[in-house]
Amino acid sequence: MPTKGTTGEERFPPIEDFGMLADGEVLALVASSGAVEWLCAPRMDSPSMFGAILDRGAGSFRVGPRETCVPAARRYVPGTLVLETTWMTSGGWLVVRDALLVGPWEDEPVDVPPYPRQARPERAEHVLLRTLRCEQGAVEIVVDCKPAFGYGLRPAAWTIADDDRRRARAHDSGAALSLDLAATLPLHVADGGAHGTAVLQQGEEAVVALSWGGARPPRSVAGAEERLLRTQDFWRGWLAGGSFPDHPWRQHLQRSALVLKGLIYAPTGAMIAAGTTSLPETPGGERNWDYRYTWIRDATFALWGLYTLGLDADADDFMRFVAEVAIEERDPLHIMYGIGGERSLPERTLDHLSGYEGARPVRVGNEAYRQSQHDVWGMLLDSIYLHTKDLDELPGWLWPLVEQQVDQALQHWREPDHGIWEVRGAPRHFTSSKLLCWVAADRGARLARRQGASERAADWRAAAAEIHADICRNGVDERGAFVQHYGSTALDASCLLFVLLRFLPPEDPRIVATVHAIADELTDEEHVLRYRVEETDDGLAGEEGTFVICSFWLVSALAEIGEADRARRLCEKLLNHASPLGLYAEELDPHTGRHLGNFPQAFSHLALINAVIHVVRAEDHPGRFAPPPRAEAVPPELAPEVKPA
Numbered sequence: 001m002p003t004k005g006t007t008g009e010e011r012f013p014p015i016e017d018f019g020m021l022a023d024g025e026v027l028a029l030v031a032s033s034g035a036v037e038w039l040c041a042p043r044m045d046s047p048s049m050f051g052a053i054l055d056r057g058a059g060s061f062r063v064g065p066r067e068t069c070v071p072a073a074r075r076y077v078p079g080t081l082v083l084e085t086t087w088m089t090s091g092g093w094l095v096v097r098d099a100l101l102v103g104p105w106e107d108e109p110v111d112v113p114p115y116p117r118q119a120r121p122e123r124a125e126h127v128l129l130r131t132l133r134c135e136q137g138a139v140e141i142v143v144d145c146k147p148a149f150g151y152g153l154r155p156a157a158w159t160i161a162d163d164d165r166r167r168a169r170a171h172d173s174g175a176a177l178s179l180d181l182a183a184t185l186p187l188h189v190a191d192g193g194a195h196g197t198a199v200l201q202q203g204e205e206a207v208v209a210l211s212w213g214g215a216r217p218p219r220s221v222a223g224a225e226e227r228l229l230r231t232q233d234f235w236r237g238w239l240a241g242g243s244f245p246d247h248p249w250r251q252h253l254q255r256s257a258l259v260l261k262g263l264i265y266a267p268t269g270a271m272i273a274a275g276t277t278s279l280p281e282t283p284g285g286e287r288n289w290d291y292r293y294t295w296i297r298d299a300t301f302a303l304w305g306l307y308t309l310g311l312d313a314d315a316d317d318f319m320r321f322v323a324e325v326a327i328e329e330r331d332p333l334h335i336m337y338g339i340g341g342e343r344s345l346p347e348r349t350l351d352h353l354s355g356y357e358g359a360r361p362v363r364v365g366n367e368a369y370r371q372s373q374h375d376v377w378g379m380l381l382d383s384i385y386l387h388t389k390d391l392d393e394l395p396g397w398l399w400p401l402v403e404q405q406v407d408q409a410l411q412h413w414r415e416p417d418h419g420i421w422e423v424r425g426a427p428r429h430f431t432s433s434k435l436l437c438w439v440a441a442d443r444g445a446r447l448a449r450r451q452g453a454s455e456r457a458a459d460w461r462a463a464a465a466e467i468h469a470d471i472c473r474n475g476v477d478e479r480g481a482f483v484q485h486y487g488s489t490a491l492d493a494s495c496l497l498f499v500l501l502r503f504l505p506p507e508d509p510r511i512v513a514t515v516h517a518i519a520d521e522l523t524d525e526e527h528v529l530r531y532r533v534e535e536t537d538d539g540l541a542g543e544e545g546t547f548v549i550c551s552f553w554l555v556s557a558l559a560e561i562g563e564a565d566r567a568r569r570l571c572e573k574l575l576n577h578a579s580p581l582g583l584y585a586e587e588l589d590p591h592t593g594r595h596l597g598n599f600p601q602a603f604s605h606l607a608l609i610n611a612v613i614h615v616v617r618a619e620d621h622p623g624r625f626a627p628p629p630r631a632e633a634v635p636p637e638l639a640p641e642v643k644p645a
Contacts, residue, residue: 022262023100034064058152092137146193243310269317274598280359377409378436406444413437425537493550545587552607
């Protein structure tokens, strides 16, 4: 059973210490100690078999030097999700490379109607490969593989699988899952784990491979090297299909793109919000959620980012996933779905786990799927609009979905909701929710005009004008800034979307006032808060950090209103807060640089892409890079007649 507290011998690594591995079906987080502390199989949202990130007794898999020491260097092999760690021990130098293997498809993927999947060149091999090489001297290495299935509830039952003791098998008594551990060094079983030691001399190598689902791991150094190189070639080939500006920040865009690819569940095209559950937004606090699901709101940001970087196939696949779950939905559109299209995501707590640094409860599932959030319609319609612009046509099968979802937005826009941040307090008339209902009507009118549905276009133009006027009348305070909800003077970072979604021109005084108010009043060390918790009934106790996505939104908004120098300075500051491996959690402590919340976070990396491209565009490199795809300025025939507030 896992430990109950956080005062044991082994401390929790900082969240920013972890590196991510991925293969399109699972992902793993590897600490600088060489321990895999998070891996769920056979899917990203399955129960963990290595969960030490949530409790030091919930399973881990360490490969590295026996001697305890801080790595001399850690990096991703350039252009890949292959992690390389170098140790300088008292006896010599050791380099470990870790990867979740990816291989070619044996057969072409089958198209799924009504929307064809892009042909995927990758296939998850269901193998976690760890290679070790002594570069100088002699280094004693250790293998300690101790899974704890079912979020740490069930220790593994191990058996040695062959006579030379280089293969071991772990069984999960509570599920049809078994693990095969293969190594080029002898293994033994003890204390619920499989273990091995060896001394590598200069130039010698060792291989350790953990597999599941009947996969065939490499059994030799040569075989491991060939499959590792094939995995590196896959990531580099995928990245080469994108379009990145020739700019000093290019590496940030490429790393963010690789993170997003790693967060996509390849069998369906769904993108999870983050790789983990219950990493706390407040140290030791209760703001701990399961983010291993797909949020509808992420779709438009994902399409902004992926289309901007020329990664159209993954954007189209994600659009297909979102559209298909929406088309099949008979009830009002949910705010989130499982990565296989699941509609029910019941939330429960895992009270046997201590939580990361004592932050409890540990939750799996997410009860917010039941909430009413009006942003979903606008986000979906903006996604369809971006997709249509990229294809230069509206696929016929999407038109009924457009009609259905615009009608839903217009039916409910006058009602209160829980808002874009999923507050667990009372529903309110959140201004950004009204904005996204306007987006639904506005984008719907544009699509109707493209479709030749003139009557629909006229009706939706009129509805968009009505919502626009209502927001300008009720959502602006005496400062001339858009506020969190009607009747309030509280600020909310989601109001930065007013400029990014083209509600008003960037030079409009209300837009400028909103951006300045948020930059000056809703920040801590220039990092943006979602809202001030003392002004917002979100149903939870405690503080929270500044949100990475909101800070990058501010960069984009500053660039939009013409403050390019300020945007660049803030962007540079935020980029300097990336983890040592270029990754971002959901939040940052602006005073210490500590990362908070689930990790790595898709929203953070999507907003980074948009912000960096805004800064690049503002530096005026004409013709070198295309601007982010988004709605153009409102044409005269769609523009509502609204008097200034």
